[in-house]
Amino acid sequence: MVLLAAAVCNKGGKAIISRQFVEMNRSRIEGLLAAFPKLMNTGKQHTFVETDSVRYVYQPLEKLYMLLITTKASNILEDLETLRLFARVIPEYCRNLDESDIVDQAFQLIFAFDEIVALGYRENVNLAQIRTFTEMDSHEEKVFLAVRQTQEKEAKDQMRKRAKELQRQRQEAEKSGRAPSGFGGGGFGSSSFNRGDRGDSATIIDTTPSEPTKPSYQAPRIHVRIEENISVTAGRDGGLQSLELHGIIKLKINDEKMARAILNIANNDKKGVQMQTHPNIDKKLFASQSVIGLKNQDKPFPVGQDIGVLKWRLSTQDESFMPLSINCWPNESGNGCDVNIEYELEQPNLELNDVLISIPIPSGVGAPVVGDCDGEYNYDSRKNVLQWNLTVIDSSNKSGSMEFSVGGHPDDFFPVNVSFVSKKSYCDIQITDIKLLEDDSSAKYSSEVCFYVDKYEIV
Template sequence: MTRIRIEGLLAAFPKLVGTGKQHTYVETENVRYVYQPIEALYLLLVTNKQSNILEDLETLRLLSKLVPEYCYTLDEEGICKTAFELIFAFDEVVCLGHKENVTVAQVKQYCEMESHEEKLHKLVLQSKINETKDIMKRKASEIDKSKIDKNRGLGMQLGKSQKTNQFLESLKAEGELIVEDVQPRAGQSRVVAPAPTDPITLTAEEKLNVTLKRDGGINAHIQVQVETGGNPGILFKTHPNMNKELFANENILGLKDPNRPFPTGSAGDAAGVGLLKWRMQSADESMVPLTINCWPSVSANETYVSIEYEASAMFDLRNVVISVPLPALREAPNVNQIDGEWRYDSRNSVLEWSIVLIDNSNRSGSMEFVVLPADSSVFFPISVRFSATSLYSDLKVANIIPLKGGGAPPSSPRERI
């Protein structure tokens, strides 16, 4: 019998079994289905119509006794886990289409008999495992021995400290920032920043990701009233657990389930819990807080690079660092003029232009430096990082609304960008 024929007979069986019938078999034109329910499944035996129905029922009864002997659970998952064991057991009962004169105990005994080939395979596998363990032990002893040798050679390395200090001094001369590991002396205590004392600390934080072309926390049941600034280009999105309709209609941050406490972060977690995010996509260059213009020009055997920044009046910028990539240089570039401070990172070949504060007194500034002849594309892309105490979106926490009576707990809103 072909596989397609067997699959067709099995596919037709569910359509032939009717609900509420007490029969244990059903016949078609060519075959007889002898079946027995086992919880939510059926144990099915397919025979021809000329077979003895009494012998078929006896075979089915024996097979039904074998199923719980090998399956821990009588469901689809349990049957699948022990499918091969069931096949081997059924093969001892039915051989070439005929029932064997065996019992359940004999079937279990036959299936548990070991073969010489299986024993040999297990012995070879165990010998490989033992050999691998011996190799691991030898490697571990070699590692321990190398650690002992390194500890012995540590006294010889102490004499190299003077050379190490000279190397660090040379790095400092090249403009590298060297952070020394200073251990606290006896009697000194570390200064630890005090944890927030207010019951509620609200943090409004923004990260601006701008790409310009070269040419151009307490367990409280509360709600938070905010002001979004009214910029139609900024799209706000709340946390999935927040009530979106409440925020869209009344600018109130509140949970969908008012019986749950307002989400908070740990006292030492500076990031806190993100409740509201916003995004804005725009090609308008005037919306950028800080723009950079760079003009490299080659003259004779030198390249003059003029850079200027222009900051908008949105808010003041602090700790501004403008990083300009440079070609590989043996010496620092020659800076002719600069509004601020500069540092040459020789390891990464980057010139960092630093401005502590940009406010109404210095909304624009410039710098000029000279390097060896280089292609203009070397000086791009230019990256900028800064911080600010005001928010780009002009988001403000207007009020904290208690949900279960009592006055609003004290809070300390923080804003940064």
């Protein structure tokens, strides 16, 4: 077949976008497109019409037409097959299938059209390949980003070295009782400068009254991060196939005085997690008193680094341990499926934030029609996924549901994927206090908890 052009038209025959694939002057293609609505008024029920020179092959898309213009010598069966592929591409990029949506996605559609036809001839591609080709990453962009990241890292390293050098100079100056180089200028104290090549120097005294010094913010001398990630695979008919959780306590010492600190841990876990301390941590002390301390006090914690001091792991098939259960019920109807999906918070002590439940939608069936919905939703036509968004799930709204209708088969709506974050530990492991080993006094510290999803799917 030789495909001259492809266009999306409205019911009146007006071309919204058009792409020609062979050499043809503008007036010629405009004349062919203008003739199409006149041929549509003949009352024929076929999906193609012919003139003396070309064939129009078309398919209705709600308020629009997908139109191909081919030569009369082309194979009509191949024409119709190609038309169906073009028609399936449109819903990939356009959610509402109206004129404004077509205009908004014009460039994406044209790029997709170019993947189907080259120089007037059909390429051997399917819908999945078209999606892959149009979304393919640029190698040059990856190289550029890698170079930029390297440059940023080198700049940060230089800044750290400079900061350490300035800190060393300041400490040496404080020991000798003089003002450090690079500090105390700009109207505070004194500074010296060289007089050309004479080798002598002069001192400038600033007599401007200085304002009272404001107290500066001091970062905590220690920071503790409790991090957990979870992987869950559950069956669509109920039952947990696997649940695996990994946790770690990371410690960052910002002051050398804290390098021999000890951490008091509250282990409220009732799920039976397996714990393991770092080799440099006193295991007996932790086992007997839930205290994280150094095994050898001559080897203090390093300063300015994140150090993992305690890890834990949980693996189970007990579905009562699931943070969130998801039930998806697709029921076949006359034109496709009616789908009801619901969630239930299984751990009432948790608070899940930024919850995203993603349901796959078959390609080429258009946007789903959503009925009742707790929270918000969004249909991504390019990825063929319906995204159900919930800002927070806790004991006050531990359950919710969404209903929608769309074409397809019940198997098309799996796997359902879930993601969330939480500021509460799944295993309820907490830092209660940090003390200085020398005098057993409590130290100021900051802490954070991050519980997040590595993989969470209902298959």
